[in-house]
Amino acid sequence: MSHQSDLIATDIDAYLDQHENKELLRFLTCGSVDDGKSTLIGRLLHDSKMIYEDQLAAIQNDSKKVGTTGDEIDLALLVDGLQAEREQGITIDVAYRYFSTAKRKFIIADTPGHEQYTRNMATGASTCDLAIILIDARHGVQVQTRRHSFIVSLLGIKHTVVAINKMDLVDFSEERFEQIKQDYLNFAQGLGLKDIHFAPISALKGDNVVNPSENMHWYSGDSLMQTLENVEIAGDANFDELRFPVQYVNRPNLNFRGYCGTLSAGIVRPGDAVTVLPSGKSSKVKSIVTFDGELPEAFAPMAVTLTLEDEIDISRGDLIVHSDQVPEVTNRFAAHLVWMSEQELIPGRSYEIKLASTRTAGRVSAIRHRIDVNTLEQSPAATLGLNEIAQVEVTLERPIVADDYRRHKGTGSFIIVDRLTNATVAAGMIQAEAEDDSAIELHAESIISTQQRAERFGQKAALVQIKATDATQGATLLYTLEQQLFNRGRLPLALTFQNTEQVAALKAAGLLLLTQRDDFEADLVLEADAELPPTAQVKALLQKIQQADLI
Structure with a gap:
């Protein structure tokens, strides 16, 4: 493997020190199926000279068997590790890869493009600082592009790079690039994506991925790698409000009690007044302890042990915050x-x-x-x-x-x-709920339709009469059926009154009403089979309610 840093060949200790102090950027790639996500990651690794020679030889051999790029090396095979992925030419699981340049360390998450793997993408995106959203230059903004952009926004990723890939298949057209760029901006207005970069690339050919393209002289912006190296992420962390979740209470002897954890936000120093939540008890930080000794301060995401001036009741799951910034x-x-x-x-x-x-x-x-x-x-x-x-x-x-x-x-x-x-x-x-009243619309009358209530509750409003051989058995069936419907997320109510107007009002509110009484006009009358055991009778009644399309 040929690394960009000369230190690795001359002074390994200096190289390791330099590598340890580099800033880490976590990013993911996402986009529609066959937009070239895995190929892009392979190109980043290949052109950054981060592939071992034996690994490169293995990929060349695999390219002949299952590759999709003809006689050229299929760089997507570097990250499509599952056999099912290679056979189908798609990404299923989240694949992580690690590499570094002279400026930064990187962790890449190659996430699935298919809708049935949304949970996999959400998992891969949850820890990322930046998202690369690939768009096929031939097809433009697709449904999956919108879906992935929404998930990126939902998961709070602050930086987005829209990489318009396969520019070689549209003759490196500037007009096509600008058209897709505008289409994406029009769509993204309502998503709250703030820091958006655009880059025309060809992952297969290598244009504008690591090295500038000779085929797109009209583009004067940074290459994809330059954007990854230079995007500012230091300001993304919240250092204003202390959040220290207690993971472990360290009590090795009678003279020491420390609270171990990883700061998820903020800065803490000895002498800071702190409050423990949810108990609300307060104290001051006595010291910040680590394996290498005490520290004058600690900040997110450092893992440390805090000792306090007072012995107060603190256990795993409690949260330590600054006393002048106590959240609810x-x-x-x-x-x-x-x-x-x-x-x-x-x-x-x-x-x-x-x-x-x-x-x-x-x-x-x-x-x-x-x-x-x-x-x-x-x-x-x-x-x-x-x-x-x-x-x-x-x-x-x-x-x-x-x-x-x-x-x-x-x-x-x-x-x-x-x-x-x-x-x-x-x-x-x-x-967080909105603190102002801007999201509240005033209505002089109900605007919620019967259909909306039915969709919300997953049921149709109806009155169901249960007939049984005797009142005691009927009551048991009635309340058991009510509980079973409630457990399924429905909104049933067993009636204990005979007011016709109240029944009508409850039906209008969308409830599924159950009764033994025969003096109401029921929408559905069900007769219990006395020959069945009680539990089987309840199952049979549930099945009949489903067959009637009430749930």
């Missing part, structure tokens, strides 16, 4: 949620919520709306399926600091874990 604690917050499980989200079901070092039971108490990631349209939803994104309300069993994700990634993001399977089923980004 709450057990309810709004968030954007990416659902990652094949099993649907059930609002109201208890899950484990993991936020920073905190673990607590909680639930998605409501789905405000589902977001179509292709069109950005919002629609009511009763549940969420795999790869779907929605704005939701989350309720926890214990109060926490719920920071806005755009300001605090570390304490503004969380995952949801299924308590039975221990599988991660969702990732969420906390969204």
Whole structure:
């Protein structure tokens, strides 16, 4: 491997010191299928001379077997590691690659372009500073381009490079480049992407990737590599507000009590007045301890141990903040949620919520709306399926600091874990509620339609009468059926009154009403089969309600 730095050949210790002190940039590549994401990463590694000779020989050999570039080396094979990826010529999993130049260290996440792998892309993008969105110069802005741009915006990535690839297939046309650039800017206006760079490239030929292109003299901007090396990311971190999630209480003997963790934001110094949340107890920082000794200050993302002047009750999951900047604690917050499980989200079901070092039971108490990631349209939803994104309300069993994700990634993001399977089923980004009234529209009468209520609750408003052999059995079936419908995220109500006007009002509100009484005009009458066991009767009733298209 030939490295750009001469130090590696003359003074390995000096090279390692220099390498350790380089700034790290994490970035991802995304775009439509076959836009050339893996080829671009391969070109970056190849032209930066970051490929070992034996690795290059292996790729040349594989190019003859499964390559897609004819007689030329298929650089996409450097990152398409799964056999299924190579056979299909697509990216499925998130592939990470590491390289460096004289100016910076880089971690690349090559994320899938297919819609069914949205969860994989969200995982790869969650820690990135910059996103490269590839656009095929022949096709322009596509549906997947819009989807990936929305996810980039949703995950708070502050820098975006729109790389218009395959310029060699449109004769390196400046007019085509400018047209795609304007189309993308028109679309991106509503996404909140602030720092957008554009670059015309050919990943296959190498034009304007690392080295300037000889075929596009009309382009005077930086090459893609120059942009990656020079984009300013130091100011992206939040050093204004201290956030120190306690991961471990270090108590090796009676004379020492330290609180270990990684600063997710802010700067801390000995003597700082701090408050522990959610308890609200206060103290001062006594010292900042590391393996190499005490420090005069620490800042994000350093991992340190803090000691305090007072012995106060602190445990894993608590958050240390500056006393003059104490945020609110709450057990309810709004968030954007990416659902990652094949099993649907059930609002109201208890899950484990993991936020920073905190673990607590909680639930998605409501789905405000589902977001179509292709069109950005919002629609009511009763549940969420795999790869779907929605704005939701989350309720926890214990109060926490719920920071806005755009300001605090570390304490503004969380995952949801299924308590039975221990599988991660969702990732969420906390969204601070607007403090002004600009988002509130006043209405003199209800504007929510019956159809909107049905879509939100996942059910049709109806009155269902349950007939049973006796009243006691009927009551058991009624309330068990109510519970089963509620567990499925629906909004049922077993009636205990006989007021006709109240029944009409509840139906107008979208509820699915259940009753044993026969003096109401029921929309559906179901008779329980007395020959079946009670649980089988409930299942049969549920099936009939589904067949009636009420849920």
